[in-house]
Amino acid sequence: MANMTRPSNPPSTPVKLLAFAYPFRKNAQGTDGPPADFIDEHEFHQLLRREPSGAYAVSGKGMWHGGIHVTEAGAGASLDLKGGVRCIADGEVVAWRVDRIYPVSEIPARNGQPAISASYSTGFALVRHSMEFPKDRELTFYSLYAHLQDFADYENDAHLPRPKYWATRFEVTTYAQDRPTIGSGCQSAPADQRGLRVRVSKPHGKVLCILPHGSQVSVGKREGNWGQIIDASGVSPYPGIAGGVAHPAVDGWMFLGEEHGGPVVKEVMPDSSLDRVVVLSRPSEVVPVKAGELIGHLGRYDSLSQQTSGQRMVHIEVFCDDSVKAFIDAGRAWIRQNGAHVSAWQQLVLPNEPTxxxxxxxxxxxxxxxxxxxxxxxxxxxxxxxxxxxxxxxxxxxxxxxxxxxxxxxxxxxxxxxxxxxxxxxxxxxxxxxxxxxxxxxxFAQKWVDFQPLDDEHEPTHTMFATTNGFVDYSIGADVPDAGSLGKLSPLMTSIYQALNLAGDRAQAADDLRNASSGPWTALRMSRLIIQHESEWANPEKWKELIAAIEQRTGPKPEHIEEQKRIEKLVWWDAVKAGLTDFPASNVFHIHPIGLVGNFFRSGFRFTSAMLLRLFPSGNKEALQEVADELNAHLEAYELDTPLRRSHFFAQVMQETGSSLTREEGFFWRASSLIGSFSYFRHRPAEANAHGYHQTKPIKADGTTMSQSDFEAIANGAYGGRAELGNGDYASGDGWRYRGRGLKQLTGRANYRSFTRWHATLQQEWPHEVIDFEANPDLLVQPKYAARSAAYFWVDHKLADEADKGNTAVQVNSITAIVNLHTDSYEERVANFNKIWEMGEFN
Incomplete structure (x- = not known):
């Protein structure tokens, strides 16, 4: 191994850039177009103007409202509702509830009005997120998605994708045909012992046991088409080896995809997971979720005041504890001191351009x-x-x-x-x-541009007024002076009014606040207010106080009774608090979901042929574009989703393929080098001299030019019979057949076979490409599969984990040792990395 090169960069202290996504995509443009991502929050705010009753901070009825509503008939008319509600940032699901079937509010016929039967959803998902900036300063915040679709609706639409955090169990189907392997003494397992293998690790780890047909298990962590078993109670597995011991399935990995023409497992929902708050309190239970992943679909929330045909909606909100104030201050202080210095951003391994x-x-x-x-x-x-x-x-x-x-x-x-x-x-x-x-x-987004925390006192029953009676006067149109004036509002609502810089008549302040979301500029300003207020999802007694105050003036109404019943079923705060010891008290700071995403959202990184051409100046532009397209289509699956990972990846590719992005190994070898490098030729020097060039490439000792037969002979001699490569002997031709190809120069039958297996585990990434690369090795010369094979090696050898450790020669050399341990190009690969990193192309 060459001497380790000293790093040209100071040791980094990486800060993970939290990924964000808007909670919906835009509807497809035209009949056949795909849904489109939002990149401008102004577009989303414009759609939210169709939701005045569910605006952030102040609802259309003059009540506190900690989130936003998206309804099917309102903003949802322009959104991809089939694609579902999407998680707004990387995080982990810590609590959820799904209705088996929607509860129903019943209001009898009265005064000539027909009876009302109004369905509503109590379903929700709660996601915990962690943001770091600067180094070692963290903020924990939560995103809530409420009024989600019930389980019955999913059963009625088998094509609708289901949220992965549900505590479903997986039942092994008859498509699973794994059998115990032959045991000692050639012992065979009974013919009916068929099912699904459970492995120590995916995809080729030691077999722990085999789950029989009909077995049901619970899965925690999921990666691609694999799931890690967390519960297998009631299952009696078969041994992995005939006559052997069936090891416990818990903590093992099972395949969740398709084999033998169908799915090897099917999801089933146990009764114990329905109609209750499920709190995932242990680290092994939480379900990681990425920005943009499915959370659920709009659920029913029918009006209690009139019979509707099935209104669908979702409530989305974000909240955190009071540490948000110190977190914002720390970020702004760092920006003031370091924002203009590129090296300071590089130290944190963060992009250094404002957004x-x-x-x-x-x-x-x-x-x-x-x-x-x-x-x-x-x-x-x-x-x-x-x-x-x-x-x-x-x-x-x-x-x-x-x-x-x-x-x-x-x-x-x-x-x-x-x-x-x-x-x-x-x-x-x-x-x-x-x-x-x-x-x-x-x-810079880390400055929290124009965000302003407000923590003034608010009215206990969640109205915008200083007193409950003040709200009642305003809502029923009582004949009192200045019922909606600024002086009647609570201290908190007064601060909101002032922060919005509303230019209207202060005597109409309540009206102006209720309508603030309808103006583009006041809506934008409202989205930058971080407001402390007791959650709507805690303390249902406050609603009883409010209803009592209203009915003192209006008399009892049946919809009030039903509203109170709904509220008692909707609240969940105490149940979550009991299960999550670090969950905040209910008087939290609320953040506008779209304001938060709008501030931190970065349109996704994409490779371009121009970027790659600067690294491979002799490369074919069409081929470079194909490589870029392949990597862009699967950035997350390939674990190339950070600047650091991309830079390390291409530092290796540059060395393996050269400036022209060569995708197939060449065999122009000097005869003496063949003798010195390979055992086969060391024992057969005559063959080395017969096939390798003598002094000048490509002229052999007999004066003839090297030809195809020479290249094949060299490959078969160099790689034939190599057990670690899985190749047959010289005569098998495996050395030539499985020569180095792709961006990483994948070599050997065993590696082509392993690539094929890995490819099958990610079938959802390329559903129409079922490929056997062992049978079709030449495919790896094509730019698309050349890139895919390199990504396979990167993922399968967990090189992203090494890349995440930093931007110095130590990390580059560690990766090189895995890619090509005995190479003499350690220094060159460090130089490649430094060139890429300093260019900043992959930020």
Whole structure:
């Protein structure tokens, strides 16, 4: 092994960048198009204006509301509801509930009005998230998805995907045909001992036992088409070896995909998992979930005031404890001190480019880029835009300077929509930075741009008023002076009103707050308020107090009784608190879900052929594009989802394939090198001299030029009979047949066979590609499969774990030792990594 190279980079202290996703995708454009991802939160806020009754902070009825609603008939009309509600950030499901069938509220006919039968969902999922910034400063927050679809609806639609966190059990089907292997003394197992193998590790670990047909087990961790068993009570497994011992299945891995023409397991829901709050209190029970993964689907929530045909909705909210204030302060302090220094971001292994464009109020909007014009209009609101969204705008709304400005840089200009002090729409141009017309800055998400915590006192029954009676006066239209004025609001609602900078009549403050979500700029500002308030999902007694106060003025109403019954079934806080010792008390800080995602969302990284061409300057552009397309389609499955992982991966590929991205091993060997390198030729020097070149490549000792037959002979001699490669002897031709191919130069029959097995475990990634690479090894020369084979080696050897440890030569050499232990190119691979890392191409 070559000497270890000293790192050119200081040791890193990585901070994991938490991934975020919007809770829905946009509807497909046209009849055949796929759903599209949001990249601009303004689009989502625009849809939420269709949901006035379920707006953040203040509902349409004048009550506190800690989240947002998305209904089928409202915002949902423009969303991909079939795709379901998606998790907003990487995290772990810690609690959930699913209704077997929706509960029903019954209100009898009265006063000539028909009876009402109103279904509603108590289903929910609670996800815990952890965000770190700067190093060793963490914030734990939770996202809630309430009023989710009941189990009966899933049973009625077999094609609808189910949430993976459900405590379903997996039942082994007759498609599973694994049998115990032959035991000692050639002992065979009875013919009826068929089922599904359980392994120590996936996909080729030692067999622990075989689960018989009809066995039911519970699975915790899931990776691809594999699941780790956490409960196998009541199962009597067969031994993995005939006549041997059946080891316990718990902690073993089972295959969850298809074999022999059908699924080897089917999901079943035990009765014990329905109609109750399930709390996952032990680390082994929590279910990891990634940003954008399915949480559930919209459930029924019918009105109690009128008979409806089945309204569907979801309530989404985010909350945390009071540590959020110190967390934000620490992030802002780090940005002030370090934000401008690229090396500081590299130390944390984080992207060093801002992602947010902020335009302050009082900024002049130019008539044209670099031309103010007469009487330029000024903004009366603060705006934030994702830079990624601005960059996707049409060419008439963006411009890049051809001559450097006063700051010595060639900057972007953007044409943006805004509003004046009266919130009337205006538009015009701004420069992305160093703008003469006002304060325009590029900001880092870690600064929590314009977020403001509020922790003033609120009214105990969750109204917007200082007293419950004040709310009753306002809601029933009582003849009292200034019923909806600012002076009647609670201290908290007064602070919200002031933070929104509402320009209306203060005597109508309650109306203005109820309608705040309908204005684009007040809705955006509201989404940056982090508000402390008792949760709606705790302390149901408060609703009794409110209903009692209302009925003192209106008399009893049957819908109030049913509403109280609903609330008692909906609350879950105490049950979760009892199971999660670190769960906060109910007076939490609420964060607007779309505001949070909008601030931190980064449009996903994508490889481009231009990036790869800079690493492989002699490579074919079409081939490089195919490689980029293949990697982009499976970034997470290939564990190439961070800059550090991508940089380490290509540091190795650069060395294995060279500047032209060679995808097939060459066999132009000098005869003397063959004798010195391979046992076969060391014992047969005449064959080495017959097939290798003598002095000048490719001329052999007899004066002839090396040919195809020479290349095959060299490969068969070098690799034939190699047990560690699984190859047959020289005569088998396996050395040539399974020569090095792909971006990692996969070599040997056993490795091609292993690649085939791995490929089958990820069949959901490529459902129409059932391929045997052992039977079709030449496929690995194609750019797509060349990239896929390298990804297989990367994933199967857990190289991402090594990459995550840092950006120094220590990590590069550790990976190299796994890829090619005896290579003499350790220094070159470190140099490759440093080149990629310093270029910052893969951030």
């Amino acid at each position: 947010i464009q902020r335009i302050d109020s009082g900024t002049a909007l130019y008539r044209q880029h670099d031309e103010e014009g007469a009487q330029a209009q000024q903004t009366g609101v603060i705006e934030v835009f994702p830079l990624a969204a601005l960059a996707t705008g049409s060419s008439d709304r963006q411009y890049i300077e051809t001559v450097a400005g006063s700051d010595g840089e060639k900057r972007h200009w953007w044409k943006i929509d805004s509003a004046d002090v009266r919130h009337q729409p205006i538009d015009g141009w701004v420069r992305e930075q160093s703008f003469a017309g006002g304060t325009v800055t590029r900001e």
